[in-house]
Amino acid sequence: MKRIAMVGMPNTGKSTLFNRLTGAHAKVGNWPGLTVDLLSAKLIVGDQLVHLIDLPGIYDLNGYSEDEKVVTTFLAQNQVDLALLVLNASQIDRQIVLLGQLMRPGLPIVLVLNMVDEAAALGITIDAEGLAAKLGIPVCMLSAKYGQGVEQLQPAMRAALREAVGADAANGGRAKLDERQLEAAVKSSVLVPAQASHALTERIDRILLDPWLGLPIFFGVMFLLFELVFILGKPIQDAMAWAFAALRSGALEPALAGLPFALRGLLLDGVYNGLSTVASFVPIIVLFFLCMGIVEDAGYLSRAAFLMDALMARFGLDGRSFVMVLMGFGCNVPALMGTRVIRSRGLRLLTMLVIPLSLCSARMQVFVFFIAALFSAKAAPLVLFSLYVISILSAMLTSQLFKRRYVNNDPFVLEMPPYRFPTPRQVALRGWHEVRHFTRRATRFIVAGVVLVWLLTNFPLGAAAGGTQTWAGQVGTLLNPILSPLGIDPKLTIALIFGFVAKEIVIGSLAVIYGQEGAALTHTIAHQIDWIQAYSFMLFTLIYTPCLSTIATIVTEAKSRAFSLLAIAWPLGLAWIVSFVFYQAARQLAA
Amino acid sequence: MSPVTTTLTLNRLDPGEYGTILELDAGDELYQRLVALGLRIGNSVRLLRRARFGGPLHVRVGTTELMLRRREAHCIRLTHASPGRP
Structure with a gap:
């Protein structure tokens, strides 16, 4: 051809x-x-x-x-x-x-x-x-x-x-x-006429790049964008999750009832849950790239680079990195995919290393649960706020530490295209390409990961699912010497292993691990661990591997085994250090 | 051009001022990028604005607008024309 x-x-x-x-x-x-x-x-x-x-x-x-x-x-x-x-x-x-x-x-x-x-x-x-x-x-x-x-x-x-x-x-x-x-x-x-310039662009820039108004407008735009993607995306995601659950209980469970336990579990809790995990990202990715497509095609992304550069250059990043890290607070996966607009590989990898430290909405669910269980209503907002601060600090630390390794070696000279009206067709195509890209590349990886975690938490046969007798429980016991200095016991370790798949399932996994649900679960956890342990667990959850889908995205986008390993190992190490320092210091002070 | 021509680097222009590029004191990579974006010797360039807090410069050359960091702008030497005219 x-x-x-x-x-x-x-x-x-x-x-x-x-x-x-x-x-x-x-x-x-x-x-x-x-x-x-x-x-x-x-x-x-x-x-x-x-x-x-x-x-x-x-x-x-x-x-x-x-x-x-x-x-x-x-x-x-x-x-x-x-x-x-x-x-x-x-x-x-x-x-x-x-x-x-x-x-x-x-x-x-x-x-x-x-x-x-x-x-x-x-x-x-x-x-x-x-x-x-x-x-x-x-x-x-x-x-x-x-x-x-x-x-x-x-x-x-x-x-x-x-x-x-x-x-x-x-x-x-x-x-x-x-x-x-x-x-x-x-x-x-x-x-070419002697004075050819885009008059409308000039007028808009006078406002959007104004020395005083520019930054406030930028943050306003980012806020709107964030709300649009994640507030609008949430009900769609929920509807999708509901449909997948309904299909499971209405059709798949009865149809597979005759199969032996292990095979049924593999198909439903492994493969089917994996597929529904992939599907749960689809609405967010579509919305994200519809919005990003508009911002980018309209020419505002390069204005964002202009406005934020003074601050971001200090961290070895640029304004576009800032936009993606910010969007990572909604969901890391589309934010990682969005870094493709950054054409310097060093800069892009550094941005990809930082994004997973953004406290995404899934992690927030875990925190809300633990904070409600162990902290007073008065302390709760402060605790949540402190986690956001730590998220930002660890992102800053990471960029500082690695900016010399992932250097932006492209000269920083960027075109500022005139403002343009994006066409719906162009924007829709972008969303479609990105979703297809994600599902093609990440599905196998995510399904395999979910199956693996299912195996770990359900085998050997006969062990209570999610219990300490399972392989996951054994891993928890094995890791006890490493994690007990952080106040994380084997039961919580099993929850961390579940959390490797997706943070959304951590609360559900705790219900399985402790054999209780709802208020009873909250009550049990409040009795079994104290606030220091809970905060340490939250710190670890905040910083370590965000989820399987994030890893799948890093692996397929970065196309570098060494980088992918670093992107897993570094947050894991940082999570350990931060939790360790907090737990030991808090114990000393409390004693 | 006015008889009292001064030379200065691009980062020294005030917003709204023009200059004609005299010299690009840049390494291969930067030189290539500058030229590709129209910042060539003999071309007239106008500083539109600077970002706050020591941020990048926004300039126009021909029909192209671009931003560059001050360090990069430092490599571009200009003859200074009176403000407001190309």
Whole structure:
């Protein structure tokens, strides 16, 4: 199958054009030797099926950044039959150099000048035919976002592919243009008014980037976004959980009643619970990327980077990291996926290391339960607040400790695109791609983890589920020398093992472990442990591995075993140290 | 251009002021990025604003707006034109 690669600078609407051409059929794929996923799709051009690949946006084909290396490696290792070079029509004067770098014998190129609507609004006029003649390649002017002019692309690609088959010699013979020739070609066919600027953007920026109003507005926007994703997401998640439970009790349990205990448990408590865990993230991921898509496409994410940079640079992070860490307080999983907008690998990994320390809503449920059981109503808000403070402090400590290891080696020079109206289609496609990406990559991992925890907490056969006789109980006993200095007894250790799957099930697991529910469970726990133990347990729960889905996301997004191990081991170690210091100090003081 | 031309680095411009790029005193990587974004010798650049607390600069060059940290802006030497005109 022939390959068409899309090349272009960041913010040229390359992905929008890709989506316009391929719709919802794109697949995220691994390519040998590359550290990032590439989006690709099959497309019919003329009478043949071709493979269209969206390469990451780059500034320079001979550049040093991760993405630039990815594109160079891709072009060197794969046969490419046609390149679509996508440039922002209003910035063609500075972007045209990429054409010179891309030109090579045997590679037909179609030049796409995108965002013609914006260029027209700026008063820029482009003589596409004249430019095509001077450059010796076809030029298509279009707006990928609104679809105007996209119809020229099919015949242009068809002709270019045909030419590639017919006359390789002619192609190879085409002169490679140098920078001066390219600039001369642009100068003679493109007319840019002396004062071309986005007036509306300028006016909006005067408010949104105001020295006094900028930050308060930013926090307001973040608050709204957070509420929108997580307050709106909660009832949908609850409905989903209800549907899964209903399907289980209404259909699956009766249907599987005849099976032996172990097999039934494996299918229902293992596989089915695993699948429902995966499903429970779907609404949050969709909502998150709908909102993020709007913020990003509208151009506000780069404004967030601008506003927060002074503070975040100190921690080796940037403003976009801040947005993702903040969203992590709702749920870590979409926040981790959202770090893909950060193109410097060092910066992205550091952000991914910090996000799991954000106190997410699932952990909050555990804390609310323990605080209600062991603290007075008056102390409760303070206790919860202290946990948020510790969450933020451990994030700051982590970034400080690791900022030298995961260095942001990209120069911090970012484009601030003009404000744009995101199109619903674009935003919806983004949500769809992300959900599919998550379910494809993480399902196996999550189901396997849930099955493993089920095995640990139910075997050997005959042991009471979740009891101290199970393998989990034995692990709890085995770990006792390590965890008892934190005040965490074997029963609580079993709850931590359950909590490895998801924090939502910790309370449920305590009911199984203590054999009681509701008020009776609260009462028993209040009698069996004191507030120091409870706080130590909460500290540990706050900092150690957030959940299986978070780990699955880290593993599939980072594509580095060493990093994934660190992302599990470091919070575990930090959790131990913090709980240990607190428990021992509190015991000394209380004695 | 006015006869009294002074040279200064980009981070010394006041918001609203223009300058013409004279020299990029940057390593390969930064140099490449600056040039790709339009910050080339001979181009006119305008400082739009600075972020508070020593944050980045917001500049415009041609039809492109971008932000850069002060350290990066320090590498860009300009001739100073009078404010308000390109």
